[in-house]
Amino acid sequence: MKGQISDRDNQEDPPKQTLPDRFIGMKAAILTNNSSLKSFSAKLGFSVLKLDELVGGGSAEVVALELLKFLGFKEGKVLDSDHFDLVFFHIGAGEQKVVAADVGYMDALVGGVMSQAQPGSDISSRLHLSVVMSYGNVLEADDSKFSVLKRVDEKNSHLSMLYPLQSYTMKGGIPRKDVRHYSPMLIAQWQSAVTRKDNAERFSFEDFMEHGGNLTIPADRFLHEIAFKLWKAPKYGA
Known part of the structure; x- marks a missing residue:
């Protein structure tokens, strides 16, 4: 996930409930180099882990194995030891990095995770993956770009x-x-026997809008949906 947390977001009052309070004791961790995101995540109840210590000079495939260990998976098996229910891995926190390199690394990282989640394996039946x-930085002047608003036909404006x-x-x-109707975050998900496959072939706004299977959802509702898939929250609206 590539983006920045504004100073205003970082200075908001702490939430009334942390993640463990909201989602049946859910243990969540985040790995990032972004100082604002570290502070914000700690207020939400995340365990903030050091990204550099995990990544080091290792390949994306090696990092994928380490991330799976945080979730209680090792060598294709489910570990009995203590582990996290949810892990966020924040890529693109360094402004000096090239965007194409970040995207390439993420692609390799997802490939490394999926190679361990073979159909029928213990990991495959327990893993949820969201990309x-x-x-990044979005300005109000960008409101005409990548809009998610459903416009009513001008000829039928009376409706x-x-x-x-x-x-x-x-x-x-x-x-x-303060709902932003443009430049949304784009989400792709995989969970064996749970998520549905749509007709989107590229990770782009246009392809998602035309061929995607899901519509727009607020960020806090997205987190609730993840908790539901992890058996840590009731279905939204139920």
Whole structure:
């Protein structure tokens, strides 16, 4: 996931509930070099791990094996020892790095994880993998680019009042404030016998909008959906 946390986000009041409070004691960790993200994650209840110590000079395949160990998987088996339920690995935190190199590394990392999750294996039946990519710094002037708004046909503008508010703009029946309708984070997921396959072939906004199987979801609801897939939260809306 490539992006930056603004100073305003970092200075917000701590949340009333941490992740373990919200999601049945869920143990979550994050690996990042971004100082703002480290501070924010600690407030949310994440265990903040040192990214450099894990990556070192190792290949993406080696790092993938180490990440699986954090989740309780080793050599294709499920470990009985203490482990995390959820691990976030933040790529692209260093501004000096080349974007193409970050994307190439992530592609190799995902390949390393998937090579260990062969169909029918213990890992395959227990692993959930989400890949999240963002546009980095997004300005208000970019609102015309990559818009997720469903525009009503101008010829039928008199029907615009009947067009319902989208669920991602609501929370508890009340419209959310400061919803960004453009440059969304893009998410691809894999979980054996759980996630559905759509017709998107490229990790791009246009392909997701035209061929993707899912619509827009707020970031906090996305986290709830992950917790649900890990048996740590009820289904949203249930």
